[in-house]
Amino acid sequence: MTQAKKHNKTKYLFVTGGVLSSLGKGIASSSIAFLLKQRGYSVSILKLDPYINIDPGTMSPTQHGEVYVTDDGAETDLDLGHYERFIDESLSQKNNLTAGRVYYDVIKKERKGQYLGKTVQVVPHITNEIKNRMKSLDGEKDFVLIEIGGTVGDIESLPFLEAQRQMNYELGQGNYLNIHLTYVPYIASAKELKTKPTQHSVRQLMQYGIKPDVLLCRSEHTLLKDIRDKIALFCNVDEDAVFEARDVDTIYEVPLFFARKRLTETILDKLGIKAKEINLDTWTKFVKRIKNPKYTVKIALVGKYTKYEDSYKSIAEAFIHAGSINNTKVELDMINSEDILDAKTAKQTLSEYDGVLIAPGFGSRGIEGKLHSIKYIRENKIPFFGICLGMQCAVIEFARNVCGLKQANSSEFEKNDQNVIDLMADQVDVEDKGGTMRLGAYPCVLEEGTNAFAAYGTAEISERHRHRYEVSNQFREKLQSKGMKLAGLSPDGNLVEIVEIEDHPWFVGVQFHPELKSRAVTGHPLFIDFVKAVLKNKKQNEAE
Numbered sequence: 001m002t003q004a005k006k007h008n009k010t011k012y013l014f015v016t017g018g019v020l021s022s023l024g025k026g027i028a029s030s031s032i033a034f035l036l037k038q039r040g041y042s043v044s045i046l047k048l049d050p051y052i053n054i055d056p057g058t059m060s061p062t063q064h065g066e067v068y069v070t071d072d073g074a075e076t077d078l079d080l081g082h083y084e085r086f087i088d089e090s091l092s093q094k095n096n097l098t099a100g101r102v103y104y105d106v107i108k109k110e111r112k113g114q115y116l117g118k119t120v121q122v123v124p125h126i127t128n129e130i131k132n133r134m135k136s137l138d139g140e141k142d143f144v145l146i147e148i149g150g151t152v153g154d155i156e157s158l159p160f161l162e163a164q165r166q167m168n169y170e171l172g173q174g175n176y177l178n179i180h181l182t183y184v185p186y187i188a189s190a191k192e193l194k195t196k197p198t199q200h201s202v203r204q205l206m207q208y209g210i211k212p213d214v215l216l217c218r219s220e221h222t223l224l225k226d227i228r229d230k231i232a233l234f235c236n237v238d239e240d241a242v243f244e245a246r247d248v249d250t251i252y253e254v255p256l257f258f259a260r261k262r263l264t265e266t267i268l269d270k271l272g273i274k275a276k277e278i279n280l281d282t283w284t285k286f287v288k289r290i291k292n293p294k295y296t297v298k299i300a301l302v303g304k305y306t307k308y309e310d311s312y313k314s315i316a317e318a319f320i321h322a323g324s325i326n327n328t329k330v331e332l333d334m335i336n337s338e339d340i341l342d343a344k345t346a347k348q349t350l351s352e353y354d355g356v357l358i359a360p361g362f363g364s365r366g367i368e369g370k371l372h373s374i375k376y377i378r379e380n381k382i383p384f385f386g387i388c389l390g391m392q393c394a395v396i397e398f399a400r401n402v403c404g405l406k407q408a409n410s411s412e413f414e415k416n417d418q419n420v421i422d423l424m425a426d427q428v429d430v431e432d433k434g435g436t437m438r439l440g441a442y443p444c445v446l447e448e449g450t451n452a453f454a455a456y457g458t459a460e461i462s463e464r465h466r467h468r469y470e471v472s473n474q475f476r477e478k479l480q481s482k483g484m485k486l487a488g489l490s491p492d493g494n495l496v497e498i499v500e501i502e503d504h505p506w507f508v509g510v511q512f513h514p515e516l517k518s519r520a521v522t523g524h525p526l527f528i529d530f531v532k533a534v535l536k537n538k539k540q541n542e543a544e
């Protein structure tokens with residue numbers, strides 16, 4: 001039997017990774033999606049994660065990096081953040097799937113007797129479930145880009161790769177491409193770039209019945225034609241389809257690098273599509289601003305997941321965007337709040353910074369350090385940005401040190417009669433930890449005359465949430481009477497979404513996660529305005 005030759009409207013791009021992890025598959029995929037979009041094609045994305053968690057929501061950020069939340073409240077892999085930032089589109093639940101979710105859905109069907117007495121197996125039942133998700137995106141857009149997490153050769157990702165093989169077979173030539181990201185190391189003692197790991201990785205992929213059409217070869221050095229030709233010969237890939245994916249200064253330069261190498265022309269050519277024009281002017285200017293900033297500011301990010309950079313991925317990216325708009329390089333230092341023990345260490349640690357961000361988080365570890373930090377920032381009029389737990393800490397600090405509520409706390413840490421931060425009513429009976437928080441986009445109405453209103457330039461906004469606790473309405477009046485402003489509320493007025501304080505240049509705490517909506521080129525209003533305030537603070541200090 002020959003392969004189906006029917007021509008699909010939607011073309012499938014499968015992206016796999018070989019040799020080792022952390023080569024930047026997510027960035028490579030986002031860059032390809034971005035370049036196709038810039039040419040006027042529409043692209044949808046499916047990120048497949050091989051772990052057994054139903055979603056990353058229950059994983060510590062130090063294990064798997066930040067949990068990214070979509071508008072529809074899906075807790076997803078942080079790669080979805082890269083996609084959104086690059087392609088400037090909001091994704092949803094249907095763009096991320098874990099092995100755990102697949103098994104969970106299959107087992108639920110089995111319990112309902114939907115397999116009609118059959119033995120339920122990895123092939124075909126698990127693979128069919130995966131294929132159904134891949135097919136569910138068919139017809140919506142010009143391209144579906146499917147990124148398979150993990151490294152080829154891992155036991156875990158096998159069902160996904162088998163689903164890819166079957167999809168290749170069903171779609172037929174001309175309707176899909178297999179893109180494989182590998183690594184070409186430079187061995188200094190031999191003064192040579194080594195292609196063997198790539199050869200082995202492709203051989204492994206071929207054992208699964210998958211033939212790569214395009215190779216992206218990550219390397220620290222230029223891959224000259226002879227190396228690329230050698231890879232092509234040994235890996236059975238066209239010479240013009242072996243691409244260098246060299247290290248660049250910023251991830252936002254990756255699409256420009258690929259564009260120079262004419263990657264999308266090759267992809268389109270192989271699929272028999274005539275390439276539409278591309279315009280990269282705006283993106284090029286954005287990258288130029290990142291690489292040649294006029295000013296520099298130092299911002300401290302005080303949190304407790306500081307050992308692993310990816311824990312605050314979206315915050316770090318939001319600062320790159322906001323920095324570029326302000327022509328400023330933001331030097332972001334991760335400060336472990338557990339190292340801040342009292343007023344003295346707060347001053348010692350934070351006095352060298354032009355602005356401070358208090359990070360989101362869960363649990364009581366490191367809270368006192370955050371409170372000492374906020375007191376110092378508030379009293380010394382240093383620009384302050386508090387996100388989620390950071391905002392809750394700002395309310396606790398204000399209640400304790402300005403309102404005189406000495407026992408003020410969040411009931412997440414200590415239940416007492418001064419819980420200025422308390423569990424939301426609809427969370428009281430919730431026992432499960434996975435997927436049960438206030439998740440996703442909610443509207444918020446801004447108070448005129450506040451920093452938030454000035455930043456957004458509009459009264460109605462929508463932002464993404466991920467938390468269980470809120471400012472308690474019982475203490476609103478007390479907080480307000482001492483100068484805390486409720487700058488943003490839910491439209492029914494019931495939930496406090498933003499707090500600010502009077503007589504401070506920029507002190508904004510938000511219950512939501514603005515970092516999740518910061519996009520490349522355009523940035524996020526609050527981050528942009530915060531960096532502006534930080535820059536102003538620095539200039540003032542220098543002038544004094």
Ligand code: GLN
Nearest residue numbers: 360361388389467468469
């Ligand atoms: N732990 C806090 C809550 O659940 C804050 C969560 C966060 O910072 N995302 O409300």
